[in-house]
Amino acid sequence: MPLGGGKSQCGTRHVSDTQLPDGLRRVPWLADLSTCTSRDRSAGSAYSCGSAPDSHRLPPFGRSQPTEPHTTSGLRVTADAFDIRPMPDNSSTIDTRSTWPAQVWLAWAVSAAAVIQLAPSPVYVALVIALSWLIAELFGRQSGMALAYPVILTIGASLALVRVLIAAATAHGSGAVIFTTPSFTVPRVLGGFTVGGAVDSTVVATAGAEAFAILGIIAVFAAFNTAVSHYELIQSAPRAFHELGVVVVLAVAIVPSTVMAITAANEATRARTGGSQLRRRRLLHLTLPVLETGLERATGLAESMDSRGFARRSASRSDALSAWLGLGALILAGCALIALVGSAQLAAAGLFTSALAALIGAVAAASAGSKRTLYRPRRLTHLDWIVIALVVLAPIGMAVAAGLDLAGASSLRWPKASLTWPEFAPLPALLHLLLLAPLLALARGNR
Amino acid sequence: MMGASESDHRVTEYRDVSFAYPEAKPALSKVDLGISRGEVVLVLGGSSSGKSTLLRCANGLVPHASGGTFSGTVTTAGRSTLELKPRDFADVVGLVQQDPEAHFVVDEVERDIAFALENLGMDQSEMRRRVEEILDALDIAHLRHRSPATLSGGEKQRCAIAGALASGPDLLVLDEPTSQLDPQGADDVLAAIGRLNTDLGVTVIIAEHRLERAGSLADCAVMMAEGRITQCGKPADVIASYPGAPPVTHLGLLLGWDPLPLTVRDALIAARSQPLTLKPAPRTTAEVSRGDVLVAARGVDVALGGSKAISDISLELAQGEVLAVMGRNGAGKTTLLKALAGLATPARGSVEAAVRCAYVPQDPNSLLFSATVRKELEETLRLLRRPDDGSVDGWLASLGINDLADRHPRALSGGERQRVAIAAVAVGGAPVLLLDEPTRGIDAPSRDALEIAIREHAATGGAVAIATHDVELAARCATRVAILAEGEMVAEGDARKILAGSLFAPQVLRVLPPFMTVGDVKTALGQ
Structure with missing residues (x-):
């Protein structure tokens, strides 16, 4: 029965083009499909038979869905069923490409982390965290890796909290006592320190500031992980590291998929009992399915990579040379360490330089032996170099400001013992703003 | 070759x-x-x-x-x-x-x-x-x-x-x-x-x-x-x-069509060239007796990730019913089943369950962790602190997996895992079973066993809701069908009436209306 009007067997009225309500779209090819349900369907229109419901079918190749809205009234019920596209209309605009090349993001991440090291005062760390969040929001890619952003931040916050708790329980200062807990001293063989007792405000403040700096660095890494194309990052590394890089990136990608597997396992266990939460053996119910699913997925991925020629080339002369040079670098580095212990600093420096040269030679030899080619490697443009220069200027400027005491001696670092509010100086804050250089992409119209 | x-x-x-x-x-x-x-x-x-x-x-x-x-x-x-x-x-x-x-x-x-x-x-x-x-x-x-x-x-x-x-x-x-x-x-x-x-x-x-x-x-x-x-x-x-042949092929075998059709188009050509007069005595799903309401959703909205996954859904599931929930990917089928199971909290409206509702997820792997299939089923009873009154063997037999009882669930094929997951949930004795895409990727014998188990569960006072794309499964099993689109209920009612509509018609209905399944035709032929 054509969709031009009339009544179907289920009593649902079909609507014609002119009967669709505002904003609802009609799919013209569906009119062809509807004839499939009719006994007098012409044999010539061969598309769409079988058991699949017509509303699940794609249009024949070369025929697309119109976008113009229709403006008349009709049954919303039926019209909704015609809009068959599974993805939202903006699906074709989802772009996973990174706005800036991997080298730019690497420079940004290293610079931001260095800035935190040079200015660990909580006020500046908070500024870096805010900038990182902004970067992640503006430049986060639509990829599975981006799912790891909140996970990494949560891990960072947990680590920071643990750092504070351990310090509060084990370190004891001379500041004001916040409260006192029961204490005990561990045996001498285990260090002989006291756990518990008076919780000191200075200790808590010190640990809190240090933990906050750690959280800042983790926030920078999380934003970097969200914004960078990991594959471009591998491409920008020496070829010797490409295969290793792919393996590392795939290992990092396990984080978001594991989070989803944990959610699914948790839900499945509740479903099994009709909605009630487990108390006993909960960990077992969660852990085993997640581990087994992860292993199965890893096996499937390994087979896929193997089938697609990963690690295909056999060992060459360059690999043998690289191995020997690597071994030589290791031995030289060991000798340099011994020389350093023996206070032969000149010899140590010479040996270390030789080890470094051997290591570079090993990487170069391994890269030369690699026959792996790169698909569309991204070349740095002038603007990319400008952004790199600007973000690198932030830590350099901060180091100069610290060295020349341009920002005030107590501004960059927080004097915890005094428990005063951290100072704020305009120059360091302005230098921090250089980390917003990737926003030049907005001016360029990339996003 | x-x-x-x-x-x-x-x-x-x-x-x-x-x-x-x-x-x-x-x-x-x-x-x-x-x-x-x-x-x-x-x-x-x-x-x-x-x-x-x-x-x-x-x-x-x-x-x-x-x-x-x-x-x-x-x-x-x-x-x-x-x-x-x-x-x-x-x-x-x-x-x-x-x-x-x-x-x-x-x-x-x-x-x-x-x-x-x-x-x-x-x-x-x-x-x-x-x-x-x-x-x-x-x-x-x-x-x-x-x-x-x-x-x-x-x-x-x-x-x-x-x-x-x-x-x-x-x-x-x-x-x-x-x-x-x-x-x-x-x-x-x-x-x-x-x-x-x-x-x-x-x-x-x-x-x-x-x-x-x-x-x-x-x-x-x-x-x-x-x-x-x-x-x-x-x-x-x-x-x-092959048991998993399309329904039109089974229909062709039944009616002696030559060549055997593989598609509805072939079957329509065969039906035209070899006309058949059958007294329409198809199975009527409306005849299925409807008992007490076991679970009901009343004006339910569920939001996921800030957007509405289902909106203003009202639905009742009564004893003896098999409800097929259909619709394209992302229509809200899974969310509706999770809401009925108490796994998704409604932002508006309410879900009223008179009995326990157990849900089997699409991915059976998230459920399976025991060393053997039998232990997997026993684990559910242990969690619910219920003795095994023969239900483990009963569900193993009804889903045709008793031969697999001593195998590791993870060593089984996808279809077998799906059946083990269903058995592991169903063995808990929940009167309402909510199955999410239970026939995805399973072979014909597995599907037949599952269909029989679903019908038996409903016939013995339970109720089953199935989220599925499989219109043939719905035609054979369902007493009612609900169709969702963009989280809204677009049609709901007697399975025959809904499936007979132009968009969700099973193969046999397209060829020989008003018969929905090969079984209906067989009955009309008196076989």
Whole structure:
């Protein structure tokens, strides 16, 4: 029965083009499909038979869905069923490409982390965290890796909290006592320190500031992980590291998929009992399915990579040379360490330089032996170099400001013992703003 | 297909191949098979019949990645799989597995397609040209910069096929590529495979359950059972003897149509040329007695990730009912079932359950962790602190998995795992069972066993709600059908009335209305 009007067997009225309500779209090819349900369907229109419901079918190749809205009234019920596209209309605009090349993001991440090291005062760390969040929001890619952003931040916050708790329980200062807990001293063989007792405000403040700096660095890494194309990052590394890089990136990608597997396992266990939460053996119910699913997925991925020629080339002369040079670098580095212990600093420096040269030679030899080619490697443009220069200027400027005491001696670092509010100086804050250089992409119209 | 004179044209050749996984019975037994250039070969068979193993031999994943005992020879593009590793076949064999998630290495479609070319050390300009061609051949150029994580199932599988095709292989191996997909995605993938074969002459070997589509693509079909090739010939002939044949094929067998139809179109032609007068005495689902309401949703909204997944849904499920919840991917079927199970909290409205509702998720793997199938079922009873009054054996038998009771659930095929998961949830005795896509990727005997179990559960005072794309399952089992779109209920009512509508019609109804199933026709014939 054509969709031009009339009544179907289920009593649902079909609507014609002119009967669709505002904003609802009609799919013209569906009119062809509807004839499939009719006994007098012409044999010539061969598309769409079988058991699949017509509303699940794609249009024949070369025929697309119109976008113009229709403006008349009709049954919303039926019209909704015609809009068959599974993805939202903006699906074709989802772009996973990174706005800036991997080298730019690497420079940004290293610079931001260095800035935190040079200015660990909580006020500046908070500024870096805010900038990182902004970067992640503006430049986060639509990829599975981006799912790891909140996970990494949560891990960072947990680590920071643990750092504070351990310090509060084990370190004891001379500041004001916040409260006192029961204490005990561990045996001498285990260090002989006291756990518990008076919780000191200075200790808590010190640990809190240090933990906050750690959280800042983790926030920078999380934003970097969200914004960078990991594959471009591998491409920008020496070829010797490409295969290793792919393996590392795939290992990092396990984080978001594991989070989803944990959610699914948790839900499945509740479903099994009709909605009630487990108390006993909960960990077992969660852990085993997640581990087994992860292993199965890893096996499937390994087979896929193997089938697609990963690690295909056999060992060459360059690999043998690289191995020997690597071994030589290791031995030289060991000798340099011994020389350093023996206070032969000149010899140590010479040996270390030789080890470094051997290591570079090993990487170069391994890269030369690699026959792996790169698909569309991204070349740095002038603007990319400008952004790199600007973000690198932030830590350099901060180091100069610290060295020349341009920002005030107590501004960059927080004097915890005094428990005063951290100072704020305009120059360091302005230098921090250089980390917003990737926003030049907005001016360029990339996003 | 098997002639010795054609050996020069053969892309791959299996000679006396036998294989057993470690500590397991033989998965392949004395298999001989030759596939000529440009052919599409369809591999049929039930769960654990050896289909996947057969396919994975083509590039040496069996035995190199699997271990086990292998004998005989497999030669692909003139290379022996025993002498070379799977990576050495990357330029001649493209392999696509059931789960497209397992395929992607790079999180950008275009670069993932180029992954094999980079590994092969192809020149950059040649690589660029090849990727563009593949993007066009599979009509996925608009997805080139997307992350696989953001794609629909059908798009993912087409991108996975593109990745396998990039190296220009002589043979494309597809292991149930549509088993994880909804009908729309499956049609999409099979249409793409058909075009690759027709336009580019790609040789394809495919294991597939959706025979109404794959059957018409294939040049020949191979039936497998217990590791042996039991039948090999024209698709229509082989499919005719397969329990999982499309309903129109079963209808053709029943009515003695020749040639046997594989599609509704063929069946309509046969029905026109061989008219049949039947007294319409079809099964009426409305006759099913409706008992007390067991669970009801009243004006329920559920929000996921800030947007409404279902909106203003009102629904009742009563004793004796089997409700099929249908609709495209993302329509809100799973969310509705989770709301009924108490796993999704309504933002508005309420869910009132008079009894316990148990939910079986789409992915059975998230549920299975015990050492054996039997222990998996016993674990549910232990959690609920209920004694085993024979229900473990009862559910093992009713779902046809009692032979698997001592096997590790993870060692089973996808269809078998699905049945174990259903049994593990159902054994808890919940009167309401909520099954999310229970027939996805399972073979015909498994599906038949599941259908019987569903009907029995409803007939004994329970109720079942099934989220499904399988209109034939709904036609055979459901007493009521609810159709969702964009989180809203677009139609709900008696299964016959809803399914008889133009959009959700089962095959038999399209050919011989008002009969919905082959069983209805059989009844009318008095058989």
